[in-house]
Amino acid sequence: MALLEVEGLSVAFGGLAALSGVSLAVSAGTVYAIIGPNGAGKTTLLNAVAGYVRPASGRIRIDGRDTTDLAPHAIARQGLRRTFQNGGVWGEMTVLENILVGVDHDAQSGLLGILFGFGRDRRTERRAVAEARAILARAGLAGIEDKRVRDLSFGQQRVIEISRALVSRPRILLLDEPAVGLSESEREELGARLRALAQEGTAVILVEHVVDLVMAVSDRVLVLNSGQVLAEGTPEEVRGDAAVVEAYLGSA
Amino acid sequence: MSRGGAAAVAALLILLVLPPFFVDDYVQFILDLILVYVMVSFGFNIVLGYAGQLAFANAAFFGLGAYTLAICLGRLDWPFPAALFAAAVVGGAAGLLVSLPALRLRAYYLAIITLAFGELLRWTYVHASGLTRGSSGLGVPAISIFGIPVASDRARYWLFLALAGLTLWGSANLLRSRFGRALVAVRGNEAAAAAMGLAPAVVKIGAFAWSGVVVAIGGAMYALLLGRISPESFGLSQLLLHFSIVMIGGLGSLVGSVLGAVILTAAPELLRDIPGLEEIIFSLLLIGVLLFMPKGVAGLLGRLALFRERLYLT
Numbered sequence: 408m409a410l411l412e413v414e415g416l417s418v419a420f421g422g423l424a425a426l427s428g429v430s431l432a433v434s435a436g437t438v439y440a441i442i443g444p445n446g447a448g449k450t451t452l453l454n455a456v457a458g459y460v461r462p463a464s465g466r467i468r469i470d471g472r473d474t475t476d477l478a479p480h481a482i483a484r485q486g487l488r489r490t491f492q493n494g495g496v497w498g499e500m501t502v503l504e505n506i507l508v509g510v511d512h513d514a515q516s517g518l519l520g521i522l523f524g525f526g527r528d529r530r531t532e533r534r535a536v537a538e539a540r541a542i543l544a545r546a547g548l549a550g551i552e553d554k555r556v557r558d559l560s561f562g563q564q565r566v567i568e569i570s571r572a573l574v575s576r577p578r579i580l581l582l583d584e585p586a587v588g589l590s591e592s593e594r595e596e597l598g599a600r601l602r603a604l605a606q607e608g609t610a611v612i613l614v615e616h617v618v619d620l621v622m623a624v625s626d627r628v629l630v631l632n633s634g635q636v637l638a639e640g641t642p643e644e645v646r647g648d649a650a651v652v653e654a655y656l657g658s659a
Numbered sequence: 660m661s662r663g664g665a666a667a668v669a670a671l672l673i674l675l676v677l678p679p680f681f682v683d684d685y686v687q688f689i690l691d692l693i694l695v696y697v698m699v700s701f702g703f704n705i706v707l708g709y710a711g712q713l714a715f716a717n718a719a720f721f722g723l724g725a726y727t728l729a730i731c732l733g734r735l736d737w738p739f740p741a742a743l744f745a746a747a748v749v750g751g752a753a754g755l756l757v758s759l760p761a762l763r764l765r766a767y768y769l770a771i772i773t774l775a776f777g778e779l780l781r782w783t784y785v786h787a788s789g790l791t792r793g794s795s796g797l798g799v800p801a802i803s804i805f806g807i808p809v810a811s812d813r814a815r816y817w818l819f820l821a822l823a824g825l826t827l828w829g830s831a832n833l834l835r836s837r838f839g840r841a842l843v844a845v846r847g848n849e850a851a852a853a854a855m856g857l858a859p860a861v862v863k864i865g866a867f868a869w870s871g872v873v874v875a876i877g878g879a880m881y882a883l884l885l886g887r888i889s890p891e892s893f894g895l896s897q898l899l900l901h902f903s904i905v906m907i908g909g910l911g912s913l914v915g916s917v918l919g920a921v922i923l924t925a926a927p928e929l930l931r932d933i934p935g936l937e938e939i940i941f942s943l944l945l946i947g948v949l950l951f952m953p954k955g956v957a958g959l960l961g962r963l964a965l966f967r968e969r970l971y972l973t
Contacts (some may be wrong), residue, residue, distance in 0.1 A: 479853035488854065495851030497844055506845050507837070508855055516890065534838065571855070 408471065410435045410610045411456070411579055416465035418451055425451045426634045429465070433627075435578065438601055438611045440621040440642075443631035444655055449614040450492060452631070453581050456612075457489045458482040469579065472654075486578035490568045490585060498557030502548060505556055505567055506539040509574030538572075546570045561588040569600075571600075579610045582591045598624045622646065630655060675820055679813035687812045689928055691884050694819040696920035698877030700904040701827060701913060702870045707902075708911030709834060710866040711846035713770045716757045717901045719777040720750045720871045723783065724878025724892030729799045729888055731792030739802040739809075743822075743879055750859060750875020751868045758867035762860050784890035790958060796889035799882045819880055826873055831913055833869065842866055904939060907948045918956045 409432035418426040426448045433439040440450050454460040456467055457478040467475045469485045477485075489495075497505055543549050546566060555565060565585060572580060572630075586594050594617065601611050601624050615621050621628060621642070628645040630637040632655065638648040645651055674780050678690055703717040707823035724746040760772050784791045802809050809818055833839060844852040845862045852859055882888050900923065908919020923941075930937045952959050 457854065478858070479850070480856050480858045483854055483856040491851060491854075495848055495854060497847040497851070499847060500840070500843060504843075505842060508852075508857070509841050535837070575856070 409433055410515065411612070412468040413452075413456065414465075414466045414468075416452070416455060416467065417463045418448075418455055418460055421465045424634055426455070426462075427442035429631070429634070429636055430576075431629055433579070433610045433612055435610050436605050437626040438605045438609045438613060438624050440613045440615060440628045441631060442615060442618065442621055442627040442628060442655070443637070446633075447631040448581055448634040449631055451634075453489065453583055453612070453614055455488065456482075457581060473564065486575075487581065488572035488579070488587065489581035490565075490572055490583055492583040492587075494561070494564055494568060496556045496564050496568050496571070499555065501553050501555055502543065502559070502567055503536070503539055503552040506542055506571055506574060507535055509571040510535045510539050510542075513569055542570055542574055560588065562593055565589065567594075569597075573604070577609065580604065581612045581614075583614050584616060585613070586615055586620050594620055672824075675824075676817065679816050684812060687816060687885070689925060691812075691816055691819055691880075693920050693924045694816075694823045695877050695884060696896050696900075696904055696924050697917050698823055698826060698880065699874055699901050700908060700920050701830060701916040702873030702877060703901050703905050704908075704911065704913070704916050705830070705834075705866055705870040705873065707905055708909075709839070709846070710863060710870075712863065712866070713766050714757060714761055714773040714867070715770055715898055715902070716753070716773040716776050717870075717874055718893050718895070718898035719757075719773075719780045720753055720782055720874035721878040721897065721901070722777075722890075723753050723871075723879065723969075724750050724875030725882035725888045725893070726784060726791060726797070727875070728879035728882045729797045732802065733798060733800050734790070739804055743876070746875050746879040747872045750871040750873075750878070752871070753870070753875070754867040754871020755864060757871070758864040761863055761867065774895075774898075778894070781890050781894050784893065791890070794890060796887045798887050799885070802883065815883065819884075822876060822880060826876055827913070830869070834913070838862075838865065903945050905955075907944060907955055909957030910953075912955065912957035915955045915957030922956070931946045937952060947959050 411431075411433040413429060413431045416426055416429045417424065419422060422629055429448075429452060431439070441452060443449055451460060455462050457475070458477055458481070462475065465475070466473060469482070469487065472485065474482050474485060483489075497508070500508075540549070540552065543552050548563070548566065548570070551559065551563070556567060559567070567590065569582070569585060589597060598620055601613065605611050605626070613621065613625065627640065628642050629639045630645055630651050632646070637654055638645050638651045640648070669714050677891070679687060682690070699717065699721055702720065704711050706714050706717075706880070727746040727749040728742050731737040731745050732739065735742075737745070757773055757776060761769050763933070764772060787793075788795075804818070809815055834842070841852065841857050841862045842865075844857060845859045849859050881892075885892075904919035904923045905916065906919075907922060910917025926940065927937045930940060948955055
């Protein structure tokens, strides 16, 4: 059974249909790309899946559980993490603190423990910091952990945002144009990282403009156009689809 | 904490415990008042600075703390610890209540509705005279803690010091914990916070409730200090004072709250002899800070690299 199922999803802003009757199914351990021209509804689809936009009709299920009407934080707690197109890092926090927010979710400590620093809470905090440091080391960010995020480059902020999303080992990861602003080598690194994540069993859903990256890393590709599914299949199938070439790839 | 840090804290504690042996009643009163306003401004700062909510119910929390303590002590004959606990609980509950419109309303609407809440309470103190004795004011009886009377000015100062120390220490820990990070995360980018599984509503409610507790304890201390409270102490001018302390000290800074309280409590005493000067200096100070030092005195010190505040434990 698919880990994420979207069935007949429609979203309207005012009278304008942003998505109409979109269905898709993503299995664990795969990279699933959503492509399409500007205004095709890609980000709207991500926002609906993550709970930021209420659909007019259709259902969304995670691991068989209906999440259509849940709030974003409740959907996140189902094991879903997302990144934002415009960056969702906290600029006034340090790199380490950004990661710590991701670590915090499974802390178990009472109010009194926090207030007066009882032993268990101190240990929880120390463990969280150690875990966050380990994550930063793996992402190659150990040297800048005390820097304020707003002082870093856009590419570094991107890496931090993705690292933060991965802290809680999500079952589903939604990435909104992660390759924007990255250099060629950073893109390749990102692609390798996404493949590795899928290998570990994560369902990676990728909204992306960079067609080369999409074709290289995706198991399946969904092409959206004017809020509707134009084609869906393996990268080869989609690349050969006449309607897709006409609407999108041809002009790229 | 490093050994040097522990030594510094110990030295500071000794320094804070000593003043009653050296100062006269008048200076002692000012020191007590500073401790009250440290509590008040820090509690306000949680909502205004850390949570970034434009809510002005601070004088309301302050008044509720003062009146709850006075009523529990004088009317219900409760022992002091129970009355103080009640004041904290009422303050926390009021904070929770005020947080509910904060979940829906933005900026100016929230400011107006919280101002109205404060004025409504002030009106209630005047008219619920069966409980509050209305405009003529409610006396606060002398207290004792577990049988030990807090009779002298000295004992009262030490009690205040203990209350403020415990509350601020707890609050500093709270803001350095995952709760503090959640607060800054929600303030900085609510959508991103929700994406990490944080419920923005719960975080905001928690901040308001904790603010209510801290400010209400400050209000209870104020009632003890004055010995008699009346409704006009908890109106707009009280709120303006709280706001000025936070802004001049530094928004979102614990150290700033302390500095602001010291400056704005001590300064009026020095200016008292010339009528009107106090208000003029106050206004100029506030305007100057807002225009030239948006992060207040604490921000200025930080810029001069005299100290740098670390909000989070890292």
